[in-house]
Each structure stands twice: as C-alpha cells, then as structure tokens.
Amino acid sequence: MSLRLPRFRRFSLRLLTLLLGLLFAALATTYLLVSRANQSNALAHSEQNLELGARIFDEATRQRVEFLARSASVLSGDYAIRQVLLAEHPDARTLGSSLQSYTGRVGAPVIALFDSDQQLLANSDIAMDNENRGPFAYLIQLATRDGLPQASGFAYLNRELHVLVVVPLYAPYPEIAAWFGLAFPLDHAFAQQIKNTTRLDATFVSTQDVARPRVLASTLPAREAGLVAQAVRDNHRAQNRLGILELSGERYVTLFKSQEMLGDEPVAVVLQRPLSAELAQARELENFILLISLAALAIATVAALWIARGVSQPVRVLAAHTRLVAAGDYTQQLDLRREDELGQLAAAFNQMTLGLAERDRVRDLLGKVVSPEIAAQLLRSEVRLGGEEREVTVLFSDLRDFTALSEKLPPAEVLALLNRYLDRMSAVIERHGGVIDKFIGDAIMALFGAPMASPDAAGQALAAARGMAAALAELNRELVAEGRPALAIGVGINTARVVAGNMGSKTRLNYTVIGDGVNLAARLEALTKETVYQTQVITSEATVRAARNAGPVRALGNVTVKGKTEAVAIFAVEA
Amino acid sequence: MPRSLPLLLFALLAAGAPPVRGAGLQVNLIDGKGAPVEDAVVSLVPLDAAPLAVTSAPPPEIVQQGEQFTPFVTAVQAGSTVVFPNRDKVLHHVYSLSKPKKFELPLYSPGQAERIVFDQPGLVTLGCNIHDWMLAYLVVVPTPYFAKTGSPGSVALTAPPGRYRLEIWHPRLAALLTSELSLGEGGVTPLDFTLQLKPDRRIRRAPGAKATGY
Numbered sequence: 001m002s003l004r005l006p007r008f009r010r011f012s013l014r015l016l017t018l019l020l021g022l023l024f025a026a027l028a029t030t031y032l033l034v035s036r037a038n039q040s041n042a043l044a045h046s047e048q049n050l051e052l053g054a055r056i057f058d059e060a061t062r063q064r065v066e067f068l069a070r071s072a073s074v075l076s077g078d079y080a081i082r083q084v085l086l087a088e089h090p091d092a093r094t095l096g097s098s099l100q101s102y103t104g105r106v107g108a109p110v111i112a113l114f115d116s117d118q119q120l121l122a123n124s125d126i127a128m129d130n131e132n133r134g135p136f137a138y139l140i141q142l143a144t145r146d147g148l149p150q151a152s153g154f155a156y157l158n159r160e161l162h163v164l165v166v167v168p169l170y171a172p173y174p175e176i177a178a179w180f181g182l183a184f185p186l187d188h189a190f191a192q193q194i195k196n197t198t199r200l201d202a203t204f205v206s207t208q209d210v211a212r213p214r215v216l217a218s219t220l221p222a223r224e225a226g227l228v229a230q231a232v233r234d235n236h237r238a239q240n241r242l243g244i245l246e247l248s249g250e251r252y253v254t255l256f257k258s259q260e261m262l263g264d265e266p267v268a269v270v271l272q273r274p275l276s277a278e279l280a281q282a283r284e285l286e287n288f289i290l291l292i293s294l295a296a297l298a299i300a301t302v303a304a305l306w307i308a309r310g311v312s313q314p315v316r317v318l319a320a321h322t323r324l325v326a327a328g329d330y331t332q333q334l335d336l337r338r339e340d341e342l343g344q345l346a347a348a349f350n351q352m353t354l355g356l357a358e359r360d361r362v363r364d365l366l367g368k369v370v371s372p373e374i375a376a377q378l379l380r381s382e383v384r385l386g387g388e389e390r391e392v393t394v395l396f397s398d399l400r401d402f403t404a405l406s407e408k409l410p411p412a413e414v415l416a417l418l419n420r421y422l423d424r425m426s427a428v429i430e431r432h433g434g435v436i437d438k439f440i441g442d443a444i445m446a447l448f449g450a451p452m453a454s455p456d457a458a459g460q461a462l463a464a465a466r467g468m469a470a471a472l473a474e475l476n477r478e479l480v481a482e483g484r485p486a487l488a489i490g491v492g493i494n495t496a497r498v499v500a501g502n503m504g505s506k507t508r509l510n511y512t513v514i515g516d517g518v519n520l521a522a523r524l525e526a527l528t529k530e531t532v533y534q535t536q537v538i539t540s541e542a543t544v545r546a547a548r549n550a551g552p553v554r555a556l557g558n559v560t561v562k563g564k565t566e567a568v569a570i571f572a573v574e575a
Numbered sequence: 576m577p578r579s580l581p582l583l584l585f586a587l588l589a590a591g592a593p594p595v596r597g598a599g600l601q602v603n604l605i606d607g608k609g610a611p612v613e614d615a616v617v618s619l620v621p622l623d624a625a626p627l628a629v630t631s632a633p634p635p636e637i638v639q640q641g642e643q644f645t646p647f648v649t650a651v652q653a654g655s656t657v658v659f660p661n662r663d664k665v666l667h668h669v670y671s672l673s674k675p676k677k678f679e680l681p682l683y684s685p686g687q688a689e690r691i692v693f694d695q696p697g698l699v700t701l702g703c704n705i706h707d708w709m710l711a712y713l714v715v716v717p718t719p720y721f722a723k724t725g726s727p728g729s730v731a732l733t734a735p736p737g738r739y740r741l742e743i744w745h746p747r748l749a750a751l752l753t754s755e756l757s758l759g760e761g762g763v764t765p766l767d768f769t770l771q772l773k774p775d776r777r778i779r780r781a782p783g784a785k786a787t788g789y
Contacts, residue, residue, distance in 0.1 A: 077707055082670060086677050147773065171672040172702030172710050174776040 011315065012308030019304040020297060027293040034289055038282035046253035046278045047242055053198040053271040054257050060194060064184050065152040065165045071106030072150075072167035072180040078102075081113075082171060085178065095122030110157065110183035113169070114140060116176060132157045135262040136181040139166040143179075153262040154186075161186040161204055161216045161267060188217045195219045198271070201252070204259075205232040205268040216267065224248055232256065232268040244275070251275045314342045318349060330357030387501015387513075393448040393461040393493060393543055394518050395434065396525040397425065397468060400488040402442045408485075418442055421475065421487060428471045432464035433457075437512050450500040450513060458495045458546035465491045465537045465573055466551065492525025493539040493573070494518075495546045516564075517542075523561040524570060535572035544571055597735040599763035604728045604743065606772045611728020615745040615770070616650040616714040618721035622738040622755070627719050629654040634690065636660055637701065637711055639667045644701060644711030648746065653696045653717045660688035668704035675699050675715055698744070708778050714744050736760055747772040 075081065084094050099111045103124045111124040118137035120130055135155035143151040143166055152165040162183040171177035184190075191202040203218035203225050213233045218225035224247045231245050235256050245254040252272040259267045314336050321334050330353050336346035366375040399405075399421065406414045425444055426436055433454055434446040446464070449457030468491060476486040496517020502509045524538045533556050544550045552574040558567035600619070604612040634656040638645045640663055651657060661667050663685055670679035675697030680689045693699060696717040703709035714721075720739075722730035736758050743752040748770055758764070 079704055082672065082704060083679075085672050086670065086679055088677065171670070171700065172707060173778050175673075175700040175702075175710075177672040 010308075011312040012305060015308040015311070016301065016304040019300055023297060023300045027296060031286070031289055031293060035286055038279065038286060042275060042278040042282055043253065046273050046275065047255075049198070049273055049278075050200065050242065050253060050255035050271050053194070053200040053202075053273075054255055054269070056198050057194055057202070057257070057269060057271070060190075060197070061154075061163050061186070064163055065150075068106065068108050068163075068165045068182040068184060069150040069152070069167045071108065072111075072165070072182055075102050075106065075111075075180060076167065076169040076171075081169070085169075085171075090121065092122045096124060098122075099124035106182070108182040108184055110162070110181075112136060112181040112183075114166075114179040114181055116144075116178065118179070121178060135164055136166055136179075138262055139164060139181070140179045143168070144176075154259055154267060155183075155262040156206075156208075156264060157183055157185075161206070164262070186217060188219070191217045191219045194271075199273070199277075201272040203228045203268075203270040203272070205229045205270060207232065207265045207268060210265070213268070220247070220272075228254075228270050228272075232270060235268075245272065253278070311342070314338065314346065318342075318346065321349065321353075325353055325356060328360070330354070330360065387499045387503070389497055389499050390450060390453070391457070391495065391546070392450045392498050392500060392513050392517070393457045393495040393546065394437075394498070394513060394521040395429070395444075395446040395448065395461050395464060395491060395493050396522045397444045397446075397465075397489050397491045398525055399442040400490060400529070402487075405485060405487075417479075417484070421472075424471045424475050425468055428467040429464050432467060433460045434464050438510070447500075447513060451511060456548050458493075458543045459548050459550070461493050461495075461543065462539065462547055462551055462573055465493060465539075466575055469536060469575060489536055490525050490528030491537040491573075492521045492523065492528065493537070493543050494521035494524055495540065495543040496520065519563065520561060520568065523563075527559065527561075527570070533572060535574075537573035538570050539573055541569035541571070597733050598758040598761060600732045600734070600741075600758065601763050601765040602730050602732065602741070602743070603765065603767045604724055604745075605767070605769050607769065611724070611726065612745060612770050612772070613724055613726050613728060614648040615724045615728075615743055615748075616648065616716070616721060617724065617730045617732065618650070618714075618716040618718050618742045618744075619732055619734050619739040619758075620716070620718045620742060621720075621734070622740055624735075624737060630719060634658050636688075637713065639663055639669070639703070639709070642706050642709060644703075644709055646711070648712045648714065648723060650714040650716060650721050650723050651693060652719050652721070653715050654692065654694050655715075656690050656692045657713060658688050658690050661685050666705065667709075669701060670704055671699050671701050671713075673697065673699045679704070710777060712746055716742070731763070734758055741766070743768060743770070745770060745772065747775060749773060 080098055081095070084090050084098060095113055099113060099122055102111050103109060109125070113121040113123075114133075114136060115121050118133070118140045120133050120136075135153065135157075139151040139153060142148070150165055150167045152163065155162055155164050157164075162185050164181065164183045167180045167182070168176040169178040169180055186204055191204065194200065194202040201219045203220055204216040205228065206214040206216050208214070210233065213229040215222075215225045215229050218228065220228065227247050228245070231254070235241055235243075241256045243254050243256075245252045252274055255271045257269040257271065259269050261267055317334065317336065321332060324332055333350050333353070334346040336343055338346070363375065399418075402418075409417070421442075422439060422444065429436060429444070429446045432448075434448050435450065435452075437445040437447050439445075446461075448454060448461040448464070454460060468489065472487060472489055480486055494517050496515060498513040498515030498517045500511075500513045502511050503514070504510050520540060524540060527533060527538050528536050535554070535556075538556065539553070544553055550571075553571040554574055556570045556572055558569050560567045602617050604615050604617075606612050629652050635649055635651055636658045637649055639659065639661045642663060642665065649657065659669055659680060661683060666682045666684055668679065668682050669689075671677060675695035676691070676693050676699045678691060680691075683689060693713065693715045696715045699713040699715060701709075701711040701713060720732050720734040722732055724730050738755065738757050741754040741756055743754075752768065752770065756766075
C-alpha cells in the first residue's frame, strides 16, 4: 500500500499544512507527555499521600495512646482514688463513679480499674462489663511481664473498634497497686479527624467474619463504605497493598493497611483519595497547555499564511508574467523589489525576457530579410556554409523599362511604387509555395522546391507565374486609376539540378542556388523582351516536363541561349 | 540517727555479742556485676518452732525529713510498732495501699510522730500523697531473726538450731528469694548469694524542689 500524500495546488496551503502539522505534532506530543507525566505524578503523589496518611493514622493513635497514658498517670497520683482504694474492700460503685469523673477529666470514654491480678475492680461505663476484660487483662500481663510503664493495642469493646491502653496505678512509684485501663473508640469521629488531617477518606473494616466484612467506621457514604468492605474481603490478606478502587464511578487510589488486633483478626484500615482530586491541579496545567497550544496554532496559521503570501504572491506575479511572455509580450518588466531568491529570480526573468525579445526581434527581422522558409531553416539547424545538389525550379521576373520609368518619377515615389509591386508579387509567389531568394533591384529571384522539397515545384512555379500576371493586371488597373503608368514584366522559369545552400563568408551568408539552370532561367526571362515570342512568361522544356500539370503552354521552338552550346526547347506560358 | 538501729544490730551480730545460744550465719550478697547489695533484708523464718514474741526493743522510726523517708528500707518483726515522726517543715500524708497494712496518716504536721502497729507479715510500701517521689519499704517479717545489709552487702544472723527458711528481699528483686536450711550448734556458716536486680526505677524529686539534707 503506497502512502498517498495530498497534493496542493497552492503553495500557501502546503506551507500551512506543513507548519501546522509539525506544530500540532509537537504540541500534541508535549500535551500527551505532560498528561502522562501528570497522571503518573498524581498516582505517585497519591501513593505518597496514602503512605503518609497511614503514618498519620499510626501517629494519631499513638498520640492518643500517649495522651491517655499520661492522663492515666496523672490520675494514678490522684488523692481520691487512693482514699477509696485504702478501704479493706474498696467499694466498686464508689470507684466506678470516681472513674466516671475521670472520663470527663481526660476525655477517654472508657476507664476501668483492674487489680494486679487483672480482675476488674471498677468501671466508668456500665456497658463495659467483664466481657470486655480480656484485651485489658492481656495488656496488663504483657506490661507486668516486661516491666513496661504502659501497654496498648487495638481491640473490640462491645463490637466497636477501640484503642486500649493500660497504665499502672503506682502507690507510690514504682509499686503497682492497680491498673488503669483506658479505651478510645476509633469511630466515625476519629475517621473524620483523620480525613481532616490527611484529606484522605478513611474506612475501618472488621474481618472477624471474613465472608462478611463489617464497616466499623468510615468517612465515606454508607454505600461506598460497603463497597470498600467488599474490596477488603477480596484483599484481606494483603498487607499495605496499594491499588485503584472504583467506587460509584469515581476512581480512588487506595491503601489497604492491616491493623493488628489483640487476639482477633486484623482490622483493615482503608485510606483513599479520589484520583480526580489529585489530578485537579494537573488538569489546570493541562488546560493551560491546551490553551497555549491553540493560541500557538492560531498564531502559526496567521504566520504561515503571511509567509506563504509573501512567497506565493510574487510567484503568482511571476506566473502571470510568464504567461504574458509565453504569449509573446516582452514589453512588461517584473517589478519585485526583493533581495531574496525571488528577487533574484525576477531579475533573471527580466533578463530572460529581454533576451527573448531580442531573439524575437532578430527572428522577425530575419523573416523580413530572407523568406520565412529560409529563416525557419536557418533557425532550425545550425547555419553552415555549403550546400547540396537538388532539383529546383527557379523563377526570374523583371520589370520592363523600369529604368526609364524611374527617371520620370521622384525617387521616393519610385521606391513606393517598386515596393508596392514587389509586395504584390511576393505575396503571389509565397501563396504558391515559392521562396523569394532575393530582390535584385526591380527583379525577383524565387525558388520552388528549395529549401523545402516540394513534389510539384515546377507546377507551382508555373501557377505562380500565371498568378503574377493576374496580380499585375490587377495592380495596373489600380495604377491606371491613380493616373500612374502601367507596369509590364517578364518571367523566366527553368527546372534544373543546382547546388542549394548557404553561400558567402563565415560571418555573412545567404541561402541561394547556383548553377547553369539558374542562369538559364535568367536568360529565359530576358527572352521575353523579344517581341517575336509575344509572351511575358517563358519556361523551359524541363519545367513543362517536371510539372504534373503544366497548363496551357505554347511551344516557341528551340533556342540556344548565350553561353550554352545545346539548344533548349522553350514554351510560352499562357494564361 | 536514722540508721543507728540496724547498724548497731549489725555491729552486735558481727562481734558475736551478746552471747546467744545457737549457730551463726554469714550471708553475703552481690549483684550481677559483683557489687555488694545494700538495703537487702535477710530473715530466717523458723519452720518448726512457733514464732517468738516481739522483743520489747524501742520501736524503729521511719522519719520524714527533707521530704524523704529515712531509712529507705526498714525491717521489723510482725507485731512491731513503727514510729513516723515528721521532722520537716511541711505537712506529709503517709499512706500505704499494701495488702499487709493499708493505712494513711492524713496530713499531719511537723513535730507529730504517729505510731502504727504492723501485725501482718509482708511488704508494706510507703508513699506520701503529697510528694510523689517519697518512697520507703517496710519489710514485716514473722521472725525475730532478721537483718538488713549495709554497704558491705553482708549480714550475720544467729539463731537456735533448727530448720529455717532463709528469705532475702530487696526492692529491686523481682520476687522473694527463699532457701531452706538447717542450723546446728555453734560456728558461723557463710552463705553467698548473687542477686539479679532490676534497674533502679525510683523517681527523682520533682525539679525545683530543694533537698534539705539527707
């Protein structure tokens, strides 16, 4: 399959297409690259954000634990709790109510008190009973075993996700008299707080029942949170997995973080950010690039048109001018005032026009000086001295008594009359395929069959002679009407093999024929002066024979002309 | 004279006077680094004989002075009375939440000297409700044969022949160290123990507070 490039009839369109095409390709590539870079940047940035979000989640819970632990240590120095604990069997209800007052002080919704055997002594929350003792007991054992000043972890209290911390009640330090157990729920409010800090959507999903994950808290609407839970079911083994999750048509960059629980299946902490939010800034840039691109294209269009006009306008002028020159008008000169190549072209063109005009003038002149056929032959081939032998019919004509006539008339009138006569005769000769070889004063030498061969040169010459007689009669009627003297001519025609070609010097030459046959024609013309023949056109037997149809001729007998030994049969050409 | 009694007791025991019928026991305590262990209470609890009555010696004192308890560790026989004189210029509020004896001496003034009887053996940790850093241990032992180590880290005990449970307590010991033994007539049996002590976790006084001698 061959690629077919569009063809343009106009340079401007071509330039425009090329320029815009290149620019468009460059801009489109840039746009695409920027767009792709933005996309991957947004993704990378989102991932960074998510990882940061995960750290912030950890840090937030850690700080919460820290805060609770510090609060608890303040509580452990509290007067009142010791007073109550001093009793042989501390009253659980009194302890519970004092813990309740602590919840207000430290902002922990759940505070419990355990003895050193992890038995629940009292509780701030009636709802939090012995059933929730397990994770606290575990933490107390852990802290006791490792001598830790506190221990914390994630656990469910009444099926809700909580961060737990246990802190000893010292009496005094480092003697542990009891343990405070504090808990803080990781609920919707906490998720919202994470979102406020990180701008990430947070969802906590319980995987206690792997088949049916439970949303513990979320900043997302219930439906989307449910979808997240389903995604967790499909990914619940993944640790810190990053991915794209589509929720209700919005693509979220999502981090699944696994949060270890005390003695339970891990909770999935799912942090998300809509990709569109991350891309928003990039979109702005892309739109800006788009705008710049369009502006650049528009400017390029104008610029290309301007440049194209700058080039094609003079080209069009040149083309128009060329058409003028082709039509033969060399009078116009191009006027392109430019320094560039087009200016040079215009100058060259003008020179060429001048050259052409010169040549044309020469050709015109040549046509006038020599006959058009000779001129054509001269122009066609290289002008060279030398000739060829060929059969030619030569016609000589001469005005009778012209010398006497010219003495009666003023020279200008003589010339005018002569030109008028020659013009008529030339026209007749040329009409009959003859070629004027030269004018010799009032005489005309014409060739038939040279330089262009002709199948019936002799016939044409005879016809021309009859035509000349008719034309002269016509001219004489006009002259008589003008009150001028009538003219009389004599014509001699002979057909012979002669030498035809360019004769003369190297710098100046003529196309002509020479030979005895030429002389004979001249002699025959001279014979018409003899009144005995009573004709103005005499031709030789050779011509009569050569002509296809010689027309009416009258035999005049044999004659031996001057300079010839052999007699020649001659004929008068009748009208 | 906070340490006068244990020192005196130690001196008497070390010198072998007054003459007591029975056998001597020399217990040497070092920690993991080989340093002598001070403030350890070593006691011999008779396994066969009934515990002897409390000797009518002058009751030991746990003084509050310079916002500290002195001495840090006190050992008494169960049933003994301990005096808590306040020799400071500020009020104190001595308390204990320990099982053998829960008690408090709510806000009592300088010059007062409360007396408390400790009849249950065990460890009584003393604190002050006002001054978090104040800490003292009272080791109540069910025997008259006990002593506290001084800086050399050793004690000498004399007890009648018989079977005993040797108990060693120290504030930085994770649990009571016990060992059964029999004592014969006369002589001094040396016993060496290496104690695995936890790091000292006592809190320092709150910054800005001024220690007034110790």
